[in-house]
Amino acid sequence: MEDKQWYVVNTYAGHENRVKENLIRRVETMGIEDSLFRILVAEEKEIEYKNGKKVEKMRNLFPGYLFVEMIMTDEAWYVVRNTPGVTGFIGSSGGGAKPFPVSPEEIESILRRMGMSDQKLVVNFQVGDTVKILSGPFAGIEGTVDSMNDDAQTAMVLTILFGRETPTEISYTDLEAI
Incomplete structure (x- = not known):
């Protein structure tokens, strides 16, 4: 079968x-x-x-x-x-x-x-690490992980936009450790 x-x-x-x-x-x-x-x-x-x-x-x-x-x-x-x-x-x-x-x-x-996954992603970064955003409007931008939400599988990443530090919530799947 x-x-x-x-x-x-x-x-x-x-x-x-x-x-x-x-x-x-x-x-x-x-x-x-x-x-x-x-x-x-x-x-x-x-x-x-x-x-x-x-x-x-x-x-x-x-x-x-x-x-x-x-x-x-x-x-x-x-x-x-x-x-x-x-x-x-x-x-x-x-x-x-x-x-x-x-x-x-x-x-x-x-x-x-969609918030329907049972699988948790294992990531190779933690709070304080520098990461690169892989997709979405901030693709290619690097930032520092400020906080992580393992339940939602998202990280708050501090990026520099227009000369200002800007916190942005990004899915774990769209981040890569540098």
């Missing part, structure tokens, strides 16, 4: 949640709960301020894509591909070829960003 793995499903942009609901319904009606498990729309909370009020909304990290944890059986593959709103799998060369799964490291990074 194959292991369950994560796959990326292409959908019409803006229809990710509708496709997720369709897929959940189809899994139940087709009785394939033993080969299709979690269905994720990768979203993270975004805080905006409108008219002085704090507004929380969800922002889709990958518009037009769903992440599906499944065992790639012929039946499960058929059900997902033929769900309304699904335009295909990423990593399939077409012509009936089954897609390649997402690497465990990639899906772990996405789950961690």
Whole structure:
């Protein structure tokens, strides 16, 4: 028997949640709960301020894509591909070829960003160390680790921006010890 793995499903942009609901319904009606498990729309909370009020909304990290944890059986593959709103799998060369799964490291990074990961990252830096920011708006900037939050897997990094020391919260996955 194959292991369950994560796959990326292409959908019409803006229809990710509708496709997720369709897929959940189809899994139940087709009785394939033993080969299709979690269905994720990768979203993270975004805080905006409108008219002085704090507004929380969800922002889709990958518009037009769903992440599906499944065992790639012929039946499960058929059900997902033929769900309304699904335009295909990423990593399939077409012509009936089954897609390649997402690497465990990639899906772990996405789950961690959504706060859904059980795995804790082991880091090679500590408070007081100099680190380099690997991605995001501060990519390439170096700073000093001021504090660490192992539960949230983030570090407060002091960077020099516009001649001022600025504390910035950065995910462990986006930091590298120098």
